[in-house]
Amino acid sequence: MLPRLTTGFRPRNRVIVDCAYCPTARRCWDEAPLPGTDLLVQPELRLERGAILTLPSGPPRIVFMVISGCLALSETEVGGTRHTAGFRLPGELVGPESWARADRPYEVRAATASVVCHLTLPRIGRGRGNSAFLERLLVKSAAQIDRAMRPWPGLPAIERVAAFVEDFVERAQVRGSSIGSVRLPMTRADIGSYLGLSEETVVRALARLKRGRRLEVHGRMVGLVQCSRPCAQLPMR
Amino acid sequence: MLPRLTTGFRPRNRVIVDCAYCPTARRCWDEAPLPGTDLLVQPELRLERGAILTLPSGPPRIVFMVISGCLALSETEVGGTRHTAGFRLPGELVGPESWARADRPYEVRAATASVVCHLTLPRIGRGRGNSAFLERLLVKSAAQIDRAMRPWPGLPAIERVAAFVEDFVERAQVRGSSIGSVRLPMTRADIGSYLGLSEETVVRALARLKRGRRLEVHGRMVGLVQCSRPCAQLPMR
């Protein structure tokens, strides 16, 4: 299964729609469905699993909104090794994290079949009411900063994996609804690459969390257990 | 030396100035010194070492620009342990990372005597030309996302410390000038808390980097060595 390469991004069909008329806009812009003036996007780019978006660094400043699926951001270290830098779920932005990188931009790969919208940034200093759009982007970016500051490196492996799964389930669930289980779209190796653990350690941590009844794990399906807080020490096997 | 607690933030003197008339605006807003319309700040809050800014989460959305010194962001884990979530240097923003946190906002502590400016966010949808301000904030926030996504957890301890120091020196130096050495304003324990390493491991890593001539280390003064790239394996002692 060769990944279909979408090298770079070049807007193709110039259809522009207003988010105010999109039924899923609540997911993207939380709060209200939008008055309906300045949130303009090129809608619904479909990415099959493995498709790659190579975002340019610096201007023009590209932003995508994830509509469905999951994107994995990765970067190539100086030694040539791959590092998974993060995941993006519906309602989250991709693009700003690459703006400041002079070289080696992030590679964005669809971890599962996904749909994204390409946001058209307003021309600065020209338009009138586009500050509402910019403010929403700013709030979204602020949430990304917080998310990227997660204290993974300081936690022991099992806590890192538990926190990752809990975080992922929370982000994957539609606001409000708390469905039991969620399918992880990425491999154990991806999780390990993201958390700074080896694939095997992720597997063992998941097994221990399952044995300790802190998580439900069936292959890639994971679910939270309700009263999972007090469990501290888990048996090694 | 008790830290002077600045609990919460409440703008006191309502002096508002335009960044266009500030000599250090280049450091804050890179690019040009600014046309001079909409970048308004409450200037020069002085924080002595150890002073604490407790930023509220959610609206009103507080943003500070660091003018000089260094701020350390930390959060309290569920177990009560402290985790250093990041450092902010001149030209960097503090505030947005707390907007999305419902509870447990970041604690911002002056790692060394510092000066910050309080940015007054424009009233959205009202003003005209304030989109330029928002766009600059957005670009700054994008850089923060990238910075927070550093691949620390995947690197071995010595590489983590080396990368941290190199990153810090780069950020601490004024753009363009490459002065030899920089004073780290934080303790080894702070660095360890940030990188997910113990204090002792940071000390040992710095000692090895010094022996291997990858860094110059004299107490808190650190400096980069020019041709430091090819060094791969360093002697253990």
Place this chain on the structure above:
DNA sequence: CGTAGTATTGACTATCTTCAATGCCAGTGG
């Protein structure tokens, strides 16, 4: 000069990585 905070060093131990082998599962083609 004494004190408190910080930095360093050593010895021992727990955790995590690495290497290797095996199992599982879906897709493919005979």
Place this chain on the structure above:
DNA sequence: CCACTGGCATTGAAGATAGTCAATACTACG
């Protein structure tokens, strides 16, 4: 239908890395 294949997941054993505990040295500052 079934063997074959490739990607992914799992398990075990051995070794390396980093954490913990404890003692000591350094440094700034009153």
